[in-house]
Amino acid sequence: MLEISNLHSGYGSMTILHGVSLNVAPGEVVCLLGANGAGKSTLLRTISGLLPMKSGRIHFNGQSLEKHSTEKIVRMGLAHVPEGREIFGGLTVDQNLRLGAYSGRLNSSQIRQAREQAFAYFPVVERKLQSKASALSGGEQQMVAMARALMSGPSMLLLDEPSLGLAPKMIQTVLDVVASLKQLGVPILLVEQNATAALAVADRGYVIEHGRVVADASAAQLLADDTVRRNYLGL
Numbered sequence: 001m002l003e004i005s006n007l008h009s010g011y012g013s014m015t016i017l018h019g020v021s022l023n024v025a026p027g028e029v030v031c032l033l034g035a036n037g038a039g040k041s042t043l044l045r046t047i048s049g050l051l052p053m054k055s056g057r058i059h060f061n062g063q064s065l066e067k068h069s070t071e072k073i074v075r076m077g078l079a080h081v082p083e084g085r086e087i088f089g090g091l092t093v094d095q096n097l098r099l100g101a102y103s104g105r106l107n108s109s110q111i112r113q114a115r116e117q118a119f120a121y122f123p124v125v126e127r128k129l130q131s132k133a134s135a136l137s138g139g140e141q142q143m144v145a146m147a148r149a150l151m152s153g154p155s156m157l158l159l160d161e162p163s164l165g166l167a168p169k170m171i172q173t174v175l176d177v178v179a180s181l182k183q184l185g186v187p188i189l190l191v192e193q194n195a196t197a198a199l200a201v202a203d204r205g206y207v208i209e210h211g212r213v214v215a216d217a218s219a220a221q222l223l224a225d226d227t228v229r230r231n232y233l234g235l
């Protein structure tokens with residue numbers, strides 16, 4: 001579904017990703033592990049076209065994403081929930097959700113369905129529809145960001161630290177939503193600092209160090225690996 005090979009990317013003249021290759025198959029949840037600054041967010045930003053690649057290949061459903069705008073990539077079905085949420089604070093929650101549907105992938109009845117699904121996952125989003133997004137707590141904003149991504153009718157999701165700043169109960173809610181989307185067949189590439197909990201819902205994972213993939217294994221193998229447990233799972 002998503003195939004990345006020998007990807008180089010970075011900021012200006014600085015290269016952060018040095019030849020990353022990875023893939024996500026239909027229906028898979030794949031977790032990216034790595035220390036702060038390893039390049040995980042940079043990878044997601046490059047996939048979604050927020051950052052131009054320097055070289056390499058990214059294919060989504062057999063189509064190259066190179067030179068496509070982020071807007072086009074969302075229209076192709078790949079939605080990105082960035083770290084730090086980046087919702088529009090001056091707009092209401094409802095307006096944020098409508099912007100999520102702006103890509104035009106869904107017709108009006110599908111948009112209604114996506115809205116209902118988002119409300120079922122995140123009841124607080126429905127309760128706060130008319131509130132200014134900036135008036136929501138950090139955790140509530142995180143849920144709006146995920147709901148907004150669902151409004152584009154994604155066939156794949158890139159989630160960057162979806163549980164950042166959430167209370168423990170809400171962390172589990174977010175991971176339950178990940179598991180539920182997986183049941184619906186939506187593949188997810190997930191960066192998550194609660195790596196043990198993330199690997200519990202993931203099929204596979206990649207470990208990234210200094211912009212390079214240094215390990216690639218099933219979630220069960222990563223959970224059992226002493227080095228991974230020590231360095232990334234805090235066990």
Ligand SMILES: Nc1ncnc2c1ncn2[C@@H]1O[C@H](COP(=O)(O)OP(=O)(O)OP(=O)(O)O)[C@@H](O)[C@H]1O
Nearest residue numbers: 011014016034035036037038039040041042043083
């Ligand atoms: N806008 C930017 N301009 C220049 N350098 C950046 C920018 N964003 C990130 N970097 C640098 O790129 C490197 C990788 O950052 P990135 O955010 O991809 O790491 P990460 O693995 O997601 O880390 P974290 O877990 O802390 O979010 C870091 O050295 C960071 O300082």
